[in-house]
Amino acid sequence: MGSEGFGPRIAFYIGDIPVSETVTVTWLIIFVLGLFSILATRNLKKEPRGLQIIVETLVSTVNNLTKQNMGERNLAFAPFVGTLLLFIGISNIIGLLGFRPPTGDLNTTMCLSITTFVLTQFFGVKRKGIVNYSKGFLQPMPFLLPLNIIGELANPVSLGFRLFGNIVAGIIIMSLLYGALGGFTEMLLGITVPLFQAGVPAVLHIYFDMFAGLLQSFIFTMLTMVFISGAME
Amino acid sequence: MSMDMVTASLRLGLVELNITFVFQLINTLILYLILKKFLFGPVTAFMQKRENDIKMQIQDAKNLDAEAQKLREAYEAKLALADDEGKDVVKKYTQRAENRAFEIVKTAEAEVDTMKLNAHRELERERVKAVNELKGQISELTILAASKVVEKDLNEADHKELINKFISEVGETQWQN
Numbered sequence: 001m002g003s004e005g006f007g008p009r010i011a012f013y014i015g016d017i018p019v020s021e022t023v024t025v026t027w028l029i030i031f032v033l034g035l036f037s038i039l040a041t042r043n044l045k046k047e048p049r050g051l052q053i054i055v056e057t058l059v060s061t062v063n064n065l066t067k068q069n070m071g072e073r074n075l076a077f078a079p080f081v082g083t084l085l086l087f088i089g090i091s092n093i094i095g096l097l098g099f100r101p102p103t104g105d106l107n108t109t110m111c112l113s114i115t116t117f118v119l120t121q122f123f124g125v126k127r128k129g130i131v132n133y134s135k136g137f138l139q140p141m142p143f144l145l146p147l148n149i150i151g152e153l154a155n156p157v158s159l160g161f162r163l164f165g166n167i168v169a170g171i172i173i174m175s176l177l178y179g180a181l182g183g184f185t186e187m188l189l190g191i192t193v194p195l196f197q198a199g200v201p202a203v204l205h206i207y208f209d210m211f212a213g214l215l216q217s218f219i220f221t222m223l224t225m226v227f228i229s230g231a232m233e
Numbered sequence: 234m235s236m237d238m239v240t241a242s243l244r245l246g247l248v249e250l251n252i253t254f255v256f257q258l259i260n261t262l263i264l265y266l267i268l269k270k271f272l273f274g275p276v277t278a279f280m281q282k283r284e285n286d287i288k289m290q291i292q293d294a295k296n297l298d299a300e301a302q303k304l305r306e307a308y309e310a311k312l313a314l315a316d317d318e319g320k321d322v323v324k325k326y327t328q329r330a331e332n333r334a335f336e337i338v339k340t341a342e343a344e345v346d347t348m349k350l351n352a353h354r355e356l357e358r359e360r361v362k363a364v365n366e367l368k369g370q371i372s373e374l375t376i377l378a379a380s381k382v383v384e385k386d387l388n389e390a391d392h393k394e395l396i397n398k399f400i401s402e403v404g405e406t407q408w409q410n
Contacts (some may be wrong), residue, residue: 004244005246018245018252020245023260056280059273059277078273087261107254
């Protein structure tokens with residue numbers, strides 16, 4: 001803990017417990033998504049209009065994605081899949097509004113990937129039975145058991161670190177860029193107003209926040225579906 | 234946000250697991266529950282219901298269509314029948330009317346014939362009557378003339394018959410002209 005580096009700032013304390021901006025931005029996302037959900041589904045009409053079109057497109061996209069990757073009978077996972085997609089997607093692009101993305105915090109990404117891991121193990125055991133599921137770790141050869149276990153444990157780690165790394169890299173590069181642009185302005189024009197910071201970073205924002213961000217949210221969600229449905233088959 | 238504030242506010246480590254993990258676990262659960270209850274649940278249910286409704290409506294429409302088709306066929310058959318019946322009726326009544334007209338004409342003709350015959354008979358009777366009258370007068374005249382000639386009053390009753398006989402025998406052919 002310190003005042004340097006790229007870690008999330010502490011917003012406030014509850015007693016001795018530090019609450020970081022990761023948590024407060026997550027609260028903001030929860031609030032916005034909750035408000036959106038309630039407002040958009042308040043008055044559903046048979047002929048969709050306005051917000052309802054967006055909501056229906058969103059929900060049917062998530063439902064279809066779940067159906068395609070996990071099968072018709074696992075449609076109950078759609079809300080979880082949709083939660084991951086929406087939360088990670090919005091977290092990744094919220095940097096555009098000046099907030100620190102919650103997914104740029106290892107705690108968030110590991111929380112999500114460990115949730116996925118737990119669900120994978122739980123539904124694998126539930127669907128196959130503890131014996132059959134455990135036997136899967138002895139395939140194709142019994143002596144591969146340690147490797148299988150390591151492979152299984154590697155999934156949440158790689159899942160969490162991939163997302164975290166992508167987003168935090170974006171944060172670091174963008175803040176370095178802003179710093180450099182400010183320095184350039186001072187050096188070239190001799191004024192303290194960081195003029196070059198306007199406009200120039202937009203291209204990188206589009207890449208890191210929009211493209212990489214949405215891509216990573218999609219990758220995380222897809223892998224989650226693959227892991228869970230893979231364990232159940 | 235000024236540089237001072239950024240450096241002043243404490244930061245948690247960049248790569249470390251800490252209490253935030255617990256917060257995020259709870260946050261994720263809350264977000265999941267909210268989205269499930271308010272977004273995915275109702276919208277999926279709504280869309281499912283609408284899909285079923287539309288399916289049902291299409292089925293209903295199909296049923297109605299089939300029913301309408303059946304009714305149309307039935308009505309067409311009925312119409313064809315009615316058409317035939319109408320034609321029959323028209324034919325029948327035309328036939329009847331023709332017959333009636335024929336009858337009327339025939340009756341009229343017969344009547345005309347009768348009337349002609351009657352007229353003819355009447356004429357004949359009139360003629361005979363006229364002839365007889367003439368005959369009577371002639372006989373009277375003859376008797377008058379004869380009595381004048383013989384200066385003697387002939388017995389009218391006695392001779393009238395004689396004279397009539399004579400006239401009818403002799404004069405018949407003459408009156409025929």
